[in-house]
Amino acid sequence: MGRRRSRRSYYSGQPLFHHVPIRSTGTFTGRLRAGPLAVLSHHATIQGAHVRPVGSKYLLEEPLGRGATGTVWRGRQRETAGAEAAVPGEPGEWVAIKVLREELAHDPDVVMRFLRERSVLLRLADDNIVRTRDLVVEGELLALVMDLIDGPDLHRYLHENGPFSPVGAALLTAQIADALAAAHAKGVVHRDLKPANVLLAGGGENGEPLRPMLTDFGIARLADSPGVTRAHEFVGTPSYVAPESAEGRPQTSAVDIYGAGILLYELVTGRPPFSGGSVLEVLQRHRGEQPARPEGLPDPLWTVIDRCLRKDPGERPGAVSLGRALRTVAAGIGEHAGERERNAALGVAALLLPDPSPARVPGTGISPPGSAEPTQALPGGSGGPGASPDAATSVLPRAGGQPGPEPTRAMPAPGAGGDGSHPWENQLRAARDRNEQTQIQPMDPAHDPLYRAPQRQRRRPPEPQQQPPQHHQSQQYRQQPQRPPRRDPQQDYYDQQQYHRPEPRPRRPEPRPEPPRRAAQRSSAPMRIPGLGCLKGCLFVVLIMVVVLVLLWNFTPLQDWIAEGRSFWETVTDWFETVREWAGLAEDVQGQIPSG
Numbered sequence: 001m002g003r004r005r006s007r008r009s010y011y012s013g014q015p016l017f018h019h020v021p022i023r024s025t026g027t028f029t030g031r032l033r034a035g036p037l038a039v040l041s042h043h044a045t046i047q048g049a050h051v052r053p054v055g056s057k058y059l060l061e062e063p064l065g066r067g068a069t070g071t072v073w074r075g076r077q078r079e080t081a082g083a084e085a086a087v088p089g090e091p092g093e094w095v096a097i098k099v100l101r102e103e104l105a106h107d108p109d110v111v112m113r114f115l116r117e118r119s120v121l122l123r124l125a126d127d128n129i130v131r132t133r134d135l136v137v138e139g140e141l142l143a144l145v146m147d148l149i150d151g152p153d154l155h156r157y158l159h160e161n162g163p164f165s166p167v168g169a170a171l172l173t174a175q176i177a178d179a180l181a182a183a184h185a186k187g188v189v190h191r192d193l194k195p196a197n198v199l200l201a202g203g204g205e206n207g208e209p210l211r212p213m214l215t216d217f218g219i220a221r222l223a224d225s226p227g228v229t230r231a232h233e234f235v236g237t238p239s240y241v242a243p244e245s246a247e248g249r250p251q252t253s254a255v256d257i258y259g260a261g262i263l264l265y266e267l268v269t270g271r272p273p274f275s276g277g278s279v280l281e282v283l284q285r286h287r288g289e290q291p292a293r294p295e296g297l298p299d300p301l302w303t304v305i306d307r308c309l310r311k312d313p314g315e316r317p318g319a320v321s322l323g324r325a326l327r328t329v330a331a332g333i334g335e336h337a338g339e340r341e342r343n344a345a346l347g348v349a350a351l352l353l354p355d356p357s358p359a360r361v362p363g364t365g366i367s368p369p370g371s372a373e374p375t376q377a378l379p380g381g382s383g384g385p386g387a388s389p390d391a392a393t394s395v396l397p398r399a400g401g402q403p404g405p406e407p408t409r410a411m412p413a414p415g416a417g418g419d420g421s422h423p424w425e426n427q428l429r430a431a432r433d434r435n436e437q438t439q440i441q442p443m444d445p446a447h448d449p450l451y452r453a454p455q456r457q458r459r460r461p462p463e464p465q466q467q468p469p470q471h472h473q474s475q476q477y478r479q480q481p482q483r484p485p486r487r488d489p490q491q492d493y494y495d496q497q498q499y500h501r502p503e504p505r506p507r508r509p510e511p512r513p514e515p516p517r518r519a520a521q522r523s524s525a526p527m528r529i530p531g532l533g534c535l536k537g538c539l540f541v542v543l544i545m546v547v548v549l550v551l552l553w554n555f556t557p558l559q560d561w562i563a564e565g566r567s568f569w570e571t572v573t574d575w576f577e578t579v580r581e582w583a584g585l586a587e588d589v590q591g592q593i594p595s596g
């Protein structure tokens with residue numbers, strides 16, 4: 001990772017400028033310096049890259065990174081969003097779009113929760129929270145549209161620049177505590193606080209200090225669905241998991257304070273207190289081991305860390321008092337601190353008051369406390385038994401493997417549809433309908449960054465093509481049999497890097513020849529009778545003739561003529577004579593009328 005020295009960080013004394021790798025699925029792969037200018041110059045460079053619509057309002061342009069719950073893309077606003085979005089946005093505006101993992105998007109429980117919590121997520125506003133602008137449901141795709149933050153995440157920053165100074169760590173964590181306080185006040189618990197979920201804005205050439213922005217709010221909760229995790233599992237990142245979460249005890253906002261304590265510890269030491277070893281060992285250490293005090297750490301800062309890392313959630317401070325305490329510590333441990341500030345910092349324990357009404361995490365904590373060891377670590381994203389417990393969010397078993405109860409499912413609220421459907425199902429349908437238009441114009445699969453045929457599959461001998469069954473129209477929109485299977489976009493990136501040669505674009509799949517339509521079969525016994533067509537015609541003519549005869553017989557003097565025994569010729573001659581007599585009579589009458 002290249003570095004450029006220009007100015008020292010307010011927090012750590014480390015260089016402020018950093019290079020951010022920009023990955024492109026299209027025409028550009030390179031590095032740009034983070035900052036607003038980088039965004040502008042990148043905009044110019046990627047013109048012509050292939051984009052994919054998300055909903056009717058957004059376009060995905062390139063993947064920024066992939067986590068356990070989904071892939072984050074740099075995207076653009078296509079049109080101004082409607083009233084359902086928190087931020088309508090302007091066409092062309094940059095955004096970050098988190099496309100949730102397929103398993104999440106396919107789980108009806110997650111989808112319902114996604115919609116149910118949209119208003120909470122969209123209203124979650126704070127200077128230190130990445131703003132969620134919109135939530136998109138498009139067919140089988142769920143996505144969160146966020147503000148695009150042009151800095152790196154804290155995990156990467158720490159990796160590149162090393163530990164923070166105690167003052168810097170305290171001030172940065174104080175801002176994270178502010179974000180937590182705002183969320184907890186609205187009843188939202190993050191549950192997956194870690195440096196990778198803290199993005200750093202600011203820190204550019206204009207001297208603006210680094211501003212930590214907490215992201216991924218509500219995602220852990222979404223992932224914690226019975227369809228995705230089993231009842232005895234939970235979602236989290238092992239190195240940051242609070243003991244009560246590891247044990248399956250009830251969870252409250254105090255789990256985020258534990259996460260903040262681990263994060264603060266990592267900022268000053270460069271690594272979390274319980275790391276290394278297997279996932280299960282790490283969980284065990286959270287449950288029973290006291291963290292070692294880092295060497296040289298000022299007493300007040302250690303007091304704060306120690307209180308945040310208490311095993312008993314009730315002994316941890318609330319987010320509001322944590323923020324206040326950390327600012328007091330930062331003011332009292334700096335080189336230029338006065339007597340008053342130093343004394344205030346030394347008395348910081350008195351400021352660390354527990355939250356009188358911690359926000360609860362619904363559907364958690366049913367396993368008996370102190371139950372036995374976790375039995376098995378299940379792979380979830382990156383959290384398999386052999387996975388590093390340090391960074392990645394995992395789906396992990398609860399201690400003792402005790403099955404918890406089914407997490408609370410959305411109950412039909414009064415006002416549910418008269419058809420018995422769940423009210424959220426109606427919302428879901430409406431949301432899908434809103435976005436259906438983008439499905440009517442599916443993107444060319446060869447240009448679609450989300451859907452690309454894996455290389456290996458191209459070499460396979462062609463399989464006999466099966467005629468897809470005829471589906472209802474709405475199903476056809478969702479099922480796109482010609483679309484190749486999805487490919488990991490990050491894998492694409494690494495492939496491109498490895499071979500350094502432009503891959504030939506995947507060929508546009510040949511349109512399958514439409515099979516000739518079969519004639520509709522009306523008979524259940526399709527037997528062919530030779531000459532049946534001609535016979536039908538004859539029968540029809542005979543029928544017409546019978547009808548004509550019946551009409552002649554009933555509505556003409558035919559019957560009379562036959563009764564009188566007169567021939568057809570005599571009758572016609574008679575008519576002719578009668579007409580002639582009438583004509584002669586008329587002439588006579590005209591001649592007797594005097595002229596003038």
Ligand SMILES: Nc1ncnc2c1ncn2[C@@H]1O[C@H](COP(=O)(O)OP(=O)(O)OP(=O)(O)O)[C@@H](O)[C@H]1O
Pocket residue numbers: 064065066067068069070071072096130146147148149150152153192196197199215216391392393
């Ligand atoms: N709003 C955003 N603006 C800019 N970049 C973002 C934004 N949100 C996420 N990113 C980038 O995308 C990457 C992936 O984000 P994601 O939240 O999926 O990863 P993660 O936190 O490592 O994963 P997980 O929490 O699911 O384990 C992050 O490392 C971050 O750099």
